[in-house]
Amino acid sequence: MLAAACGGEGDMVTGPGGMSGAGTSLLAVSPSGGATGVSVNATMVVRFSGAMASGMEPFVDLHQGGLDAPVVAMACAFSTDRTTLTCSPQAPLMQRTAYTLHVGGGMRDASGRSLDMGQYGAAMGGQ
Numbered sequence: 001m002l003a004a005a006c007g008g009e010g011d012m013v014t015g016p017g018g019m020s021g022a023g024t025s026l027l028a029v030s031p032s033g034g035a036t037g038v039s040v041n042a043t044m045v046v047r048f049s050g051a052m053a054s055g056m057e058p059f060v061d062l063h064q065g066g067l068d069a070p071v072v073a074m075a076c077a078f079s080t081d082r083t084t085l086t087c088s089p090q091a092p093l094m095q096r097t098a099y100t101l102h103v104g105g106g107m108r109d110a111s112g113r114s115l116d117m118g119q120y121g122a123a124m125g126g127q
Contacts, residue, residue, distance in 0.1 A: 024109035
């Protein structure tokens with residue numbers, strides 16, 4: 001089972017912060033939160049409404065279990081336009097095991113604004 005969790009700065013999910021104007025939104029996570037029967041060789045994909053800043057890859061973690069569980073080593077890379085982040089675990093996932101993909105609230109878009117998880121983040125597992 002794969003769950004998606006969205007983290008904010010202070011609260012679990014926040015809207016745009018730091019700079020005025022709407023920030024880039026988290027649009028989709030695949031596999032979707034709560035998915036079962038996910039391949040042990042699954043690749044995780046996170047889509048954003050706009051370009052993300054350089055160096056944001058470390059803000060996405062995969063936990064074996066909940067957010068307080070150990071982090072699974074992954075390699076993550078952005079698409080050329082920096083709107084899609086694809087992450088691959090360094091080793092196959094364990095069968096019949098729950099995992100949580102955590103998109104951290106410290107992420108910034110290419111303009112330096114905080115990632116807006118308010119519109120879609122809660123639907124993907126955030127609070």
